[in-house]
Amino acid sequence: MRRLFPFLCLLLLFAGKVQAADLLSSIVEVQARIPGDARTAESLGSARTGSGMVIAEGRAVLTVGYVILEADAVTLRTADGRQVPGEIMAYDHETGFGLVRPMRDLGVPALELGDSSQLKERDRVLIAGHGGSAAAQPALVTSRRTFAGYWEYLLENAIFTSPPYENFAGAALIDQGGRLVGVGSLIVGDAVPGLGVPGNMFIPVEALLPILEPLMETGRSPQPPRPWLGLQLDEERGRLFVRRVSPDSPADLAGLKRDDLVLGIGGTPTATLADFYRALWRAGEPGSIATIQVLDGLTARPVEVRTGNRYRYLKLNRTY
Template structure:
């Protein structure tokens, strides 16, 4: 069992009080006696953030890129031990353990994984208890707000960060958020970290370290997935382990955007793209008879062709030759071992 020294919690809570003082000063809040009735409770916030350790079988699809031993954070979001994290930390895990703020470790089971938002849900077991945080609404924060970023486990910390951008994010792994949250300065233990507002509500879950927190400027920071994306799908995730709507068509490619064109950098083994003959170095220049303006536009045109299983007509440049490559798409989740112990 990993043990975190007990004084860490009160030290972090005290640090949060200092950070909140800075935050309220930055935001020009009213004095405490006239403040909003819902106030940040530093001790509760610290204890709601847990560390996560996951072991993934080496023959799993994600082990090739994410490794077999993963560490991250998560946030307790209800009184039954339900924990929200970023999905790639626990995806395909055969063993998951959460570490509470007092250093005690508990086994946890996977509840759901949502490839659209990127969220993962766990439930801690064997007597786990911890305070939980309420979720913030989509309009709870604005650019310029000072927030708290908290990590759990061996990297337990609390850092004041500024929300420097709210904008679209397109990932090279067939992933798109209509609106993501970008913060500065960067924190190192970002995956699954909690982004908390001045009322102590959870605003976002840490996903990435980025080199441009502000578009067009070389300002490093972190990308957080807003928790407002969870509310519409939470009931489905708890009941079925996934959202109950037609799955998006998945190709199985890693893409790099250059001047509006997309180069295939990697092709996932046994994926639809591999079956169709796509290979690294191919340039995708059209989809469904349409041109596109970049990665996000490509995804929207791809997903607009129909649900998973639809044949995706790609136009591919190989050298100087334009080649049609039809790809029979698939449901990404069916290629993952989300119950690897079975």
């Protein structure tokens, strides 16, 4: 009965609108191999697995970017066990999406992209990873709000859901019309702000639609890259602490270190990650100087950092 439960919920959710088996077959497993010398091998691992959704008439598989970041080999596996090699089409840090091109026909239908901007609190949705009906779970949208990640990442209008879905990396968020409206990114402890309700954060496909064709054609968004520091920050009670400094990054070269207390940037006090990132990205393009105020004893000490380009720092294009 436990195995049938997600499938029964799915049928109730999409009754009369889509064929459940076809919908779930569009979700494949994404296996990525990352070389040991990759910048993200230590933090994210050298063997990564997630889910991905077949889109664009079968020409691409959409997943969360960190699954395939710096990979030199990608394999796609369908629910019936068919394995097809893939090559990385695109990685877009600003949104968090990744695209893989199947090297052969996967033999499954493509998912239709929905309008995630219409998704609101209390809407019923389905979360599904690779693995068919056993990997499907009904959920509710609990919040739409800005999400700031410690890895210099800011996502507007992120989708939060509950209850939590364990295999969230690249999982599909599907609306009541059977359309893809989000891609799984994280498990969180605050799916409902201020209440400590666990759940997941999904990247809305509304962030993908304006850049999908350029990503598929060139591997890059048409938006200019943002200045990058290589600084991971924790936000704690209105203060920002350095969590980690990426080796050989602009922040590392400028002398910033773990546990530094960051007060602001460019003369602007910053109490939240979102405030800090917005002030940083207003400072200019990669190569510009960002002046970061760090607490040194009882006074603020300015640290000048020549910002960099994240895409040049990472070891990309392994499978192009």
